[in-house]
Amino acid sequence: MKQWWRRWTYEVPLAIGDALWDVLVVQLAALLDRLTVRKVIAFIPVVILVLAYYHSIPIPPELMLVGDFLAYIDIFSALFLLGVLSRVTTILFVVRQAAARIALLACSVVAHVRRLDVRHRRQRSVPTRPRRKPDQSGDDRAYGGVWDQVAVA
Template sequence: MKQLWRRWTYEVPLAIGDALWEVLVVQLAALLGRLTVRQVVAFIPVVILVLAYYHRIPIPPELMLVGDLLAYIDIFSVLFLLGVLSRVTTILFAVRQAKTRIALLVGSVIAHLPRLDVRHRRQGGAPTKPRRRSDQSEDDRGSGCGWHQIALA
């Protein structure tokens, strides 16, 4: 009899208290830790529908429309994201085309520019071997030092 009394006055209330602690504290904290804003917004229409079908509390139609909007917010967000992604892909396509055209333009400009050369090359008609001076001295060629003689030499 003492064991039965101890069990129903001591062990059973402790077991019930432990179960309530597990459900109301531990599992609720884990649920709130995993809860996101999207899940909260998706749960609001459920609360509005429960209140609407509970006939003792009148709910105005505006609140019902807000509930519908919140219920369809996932669809609106998907459509918005698809619109943004299509714009991003269009912009990326235009940037890639511009990059390709700039690369072609730079390549053609580089191909058409004359090379900068530090060596002084000879002109096309210039002889490759240096001229040999004749054995005659300048005195033997003639006298005078006019411009016409410089041009002939």
Template structure:
């Protein structure tokens, strides 16, 4: 009798408490971790329909429209994302064209600067040698050249 009393007053309530802890805390926390807003919104029309059929309550048309909207929210979100992506691709296309034009302009400027570079002058075909002057005669040296003689005469 003592074991029976111990089992029903001590072990069974502990087992029930452990089972409730497992279901209400551990498994509920795991469910909430996996739960997303999309899943909740998709489940709302199911709850409305179950409630209407269970209680035999006629559903007003407004509630049906809300249920349809919630059921088709995936389609609306896909259309919205396609609209956003088309804008993003347009912006990326414009940015890509602008980057190509900037790169072309930078290449053009670099080519122009290379043409103006003074460090890389073209070499002449034949290097210029200094010319030899003919030897001056004594008269040229004394009077300053041929023109000096004409001025004295």
């Protein structure tokens, strides 16, 4: 009797609680993780149709039009995606062409620099032989140091 009482008052409620936790929390969270806005929008027309057939009240045409509009969103989103992809491929094509032209320009600049051979030029400012500087200027030598006497006086 004690085993029966323990089983029905302790183990069975715990098993029911575990099953409810699994269904209402774990599996519901997994379902919500997989749920997307697209799936919700696609399911709205189904809900409208179920409500239309379940009730004997007719659904107004505006509500049916909303259901049709939601069904056409899939088509519109696919066309929009194709348009975006075509623009992305165009932009990638332009970027590739620009990169190819920049690489070609760099190669031509490198070839031009090699033709100039900048590394092995001689410096033109350096004289080939050292020249001797005279002690006196040409005027001083010509007049026998007259300018030295004027400067002293």
